[in-house]
Amino acid sequence: MRRQPGYEADDFLAAAAEREEAAGGTALVATSDRDAFQLVTENVTVLQPAKGGPARIDMAEVRARYGVDPAQVTDFIALRGDPSDKIPGARGIGPKRGAELLAQYGSLEAMLEEGRFASEADALQALSPHRDDGSRRSTALVARRDARLGGSGGTRDGDRGNSCRAPLRGGALLDVISHPSFVALHVPSTSGQRRDPGADGASPRAVSGLRRRRARSRAQLELVHDPAYVDAIQAIEGDVWLDPDTYANAGTCGAACLAAGCAIHAVEVGGFALVRPPGHHALRDAAMGFCMFGNVAIAARHAQTALGIGRVAVVDFDVHHGNGTEALFRDDPSVLTVSLHQWPFWPGRGARDPTPRASSTCRSPQAGGRRVPGRVRRDRRALPSVPSSRNS
Amino acid sequence: VIVAAGFDAHRDDPLAEMRVSADGFREMARRSASLASRTAAVLEGGYNLETLPGLVAAALDGFESAA
Numbered sequence: 016m017r018r019q020p021g022y023e024a025d026d027f028l029a030a031a032a033e034r035e036e037a038a039g040g041t042a043l044v045a046t047s048d049r050d051a052f053q054l055v056t057e058n059v060t061v062l063q064p065a066k067g068g069p070a071r072i073d074m075a076e077v078r079a080r081y082g083v084d085p086a087q088v089t090d091f092i093a094l095r096g097d098p099s100d101k102i103p104g105a106r107g108i109g110p111k112r113g114a115e116l117l118a119q120y121g122s123l124e125a126m127l128e129e130g131r132f133a134s135e136a137d138a139l140q141a142l143s144p145h146r147d148d149g150s151r152r153s154t155a156l157v158a159r160r161d162a163r164l165g166g167s168g169g170t171r172d173g174d175r176g177n178s179c180r181a182p183l184r185g186g187a188l189l190d191v192i193s194h195p196s197f198v199a200l201h202v203p204s205t206s207g208q209r210r211d212p213g214a215d216g217a218s219p220r221a222v223s224g225l226r227r228r229r230a231r232s233r234a235q236l237e238l239v240h241d242p243a244y245v246d247a248i249q250a251i252e253g254d255v256w257l258d259p260d261t262y263a264n265a266g267t268c269g270a271a272c273l274a275a276g277c278a279i280h281a282v283e284v285g286g287f288a289l290v291r292p293p294g295h296h297a298l299r300d301a302a303m304g305f306c307m308f309g310n311v312a313i314a315a316r317h318a319q320t321a322l323g324i325g326r327v328a329v330v331d332f333d334v335h336h337g338n339g340t341e342a343l344f345r346d347d348p349s350v351l352t353v354s355l356h357q358w359p360f361w362p363g364r365g366a367r368d369p370t371p372r373a374s375s376t377c378r379s380p381q382a383g384g385r386r387v388p389g390r391v392r393r394d395r396r397a398l399p400s401v402p403s404s405r406n407s
Numbered sequence: 408v409i410v411a412a413g414f415d416a417h418r419d420d421p422l423a424e425m426r427v428s429a430d431g432f433r434e435m436a437r438r439s440a441s442l443a444s445r446t447a448a449v450l451e452g453g454y455n456l457e458t459l460p461g462l463v464a465a466a467l468d469g470f471e472s473a474a
Contacts, residue, residue, distance in 0.1 A: 191467070281447040282409060287467060293451040295411050311411045311449050318409070330439040332432075333413020333451040334423040340411065355435075357416065357423050383424035 032059045045069070050092065050100075052077050055085040082114030090123040192277045193289040236275060238316035239309050239343050241300040248307055257302040267292070271307035278310035282318045295337035296362060303339060304362060312343045315350050325349060331356075336365030341376050348375050355379040408443040410436065410470075414453030414462040422454050429458075429465040436469025446470060 028051065032042040036058045044051055045062040052072060055061055061072040070076070074085055083091045094113035096104020108116065120126045236245050249268050257263050274290035281288040294310030296303040311329055318324040328351040329344075331337035337354040344350035358365045358380030368378045414432060416425035427435075440446040448470060453459045 278447075278449045281449055285445060285447055287412070287448040287450075287463075287470065289450045289463065291450070293413070294449070295413070295451050305452075311409050311451075314447065314449060315409055324445070328408045328443065329411060330408055330442070331411035331413070331451070332416065332435050332439070333411055334416035334420065334425050335413070335452060337411055337451075357425050360423065381425065384426065 029054055035059075050089070052081070053085055053088040081110070083117045087117045087122065090117055093123055191289060192280050192284075192286045235279060235313060235317065236272070236308055238320065239299065239312045240297075244300040248302070257307075258304070260304050261302050261306070263302070263307070267307060274310050275308045275313045278314040279317045282314045282322065288314075293333075294339070295331055295333060296335070296339040298339050298342060304335065306339060309339050309343055311337075312340045315340075315344070319349065327351070328353065335361060336378065336380075338362050338364045341378075344375055346375075351375050351377065353377040353379070355381060357381055357383050408439060408446050410439045410446065410448040411451045412436065412448045412463075412466055413451035414459055414466075415451075417453070417455065417458055417462055419455050419458050420453065422452070429462055432462050433465040433469035433472075436466040437473045438469075440470045440473035446473070 028044050028046060032044050032054050035042040036056060041058045041060075043060050043062050044054055045064075047064050049063070051061050055072060055074055055077050057074065062069040063072055072080075077083070077085045077088065081088060081091050091110075091113050092100075092102060094105045094108045094116065095110045096102050105113075116126060117123075233242070233245055248263075248271065251263050251267055252265050254262070254264050271292055274288070274292060274294065277288035277290045278294070280286065288310070290310060292305050292307050294306045294308055294312070297306035297309040297312075311331070315327045315329060318327050326349050329337070329340055331340060331352065331354040333354075334357050336356040336358070337352065341352045341354060344352050352375065354365065354377070356365050356379070358367075360383065365378055365380050367380050368376050412432075414420070415423050416427040417432070418426040418428065436448070439448075448466070450463070453462065
């Protein structure tokens, strides 16, 4: 028996199923709670007690019963309502209409953004089961997969506390934003991008209710990308290689949209978006180096256009030069890009900029084999240039 | 500040030759977050799936300790 304040038994089931899946296994979750349908994936099946023996609820069965994907189940229940959990549902929306709306918009969040609800009160009512304010815990729909488990792995991060949100500074909170679908949507055949980086114990704090972040409007992708390029990514149906490193398949656009959406959400709340595919090599009109959409670039533009933040600095400490982000803002003095990277190295464009002060670009190339922190401490040309842009 | 947080400069990453430690990522995250009053981060690279979760946790520590 495991107890943890604020968590329900199903949260432990969710965490266990997710851990098993992350480790490459499959899980059967035996529960009578239909909320658990949200846990179903290709590798996780729910066993639901029923007359004549337990029913196996797999992805096809969830779709057959609810008309939505497992990842949409919580939104579906929120819309439809669930009297047994005292969830009122959205006014005038039953199961059939709820499934139709989710098929059309993708998520409750998207419906809100599109102004799909007749009034703010209706929207709040529909959203209320998603709130995570403790007092509504018993009706919260989204399983908290960060429940601490026994055994190895699940407790590695245990001494960091069991909170989904950790103090950032001055009482602020750092959200961790991710989505279990990253595991399934974009599975490359050869690169090391096979598992959800947040799914495996050491960073298990994906925040309830923040999972289904998606770049829902093309306008958000088109903040930095050509419409024709977005079309091309959306049109991918089978396995293709977009460049010698960049594999894509029918799930890629969904994963890439989700990644961009998580990045956008991260700037809105001050969070850390754990996403794949990455984004810093993506160009205005081309995929490159595992990257489809420029997640950070989109988030930076969103910060400016939607949040009213005038000047943004991007600090990129990935080992590869962030050439995509840099190119997108090269001529824009309102976005400074700083890249610390191994040099000489792929993608071959990261030599020290001959005119760093004349542009909004700063490169800090580092020789391979060095210890970066010691080196960075001495590299006055990189990080100290950021505070001069400080306006946000 | 938006941090493009890749963890492939770690010493055990298969794709590169840098030798950053978990403490190194913690420190880079802390310094990055201390540059401005608002910080967000987005994962980029990091291809050793054994070490990646611990490095993400170290960076989280760093972001949170930037006072």
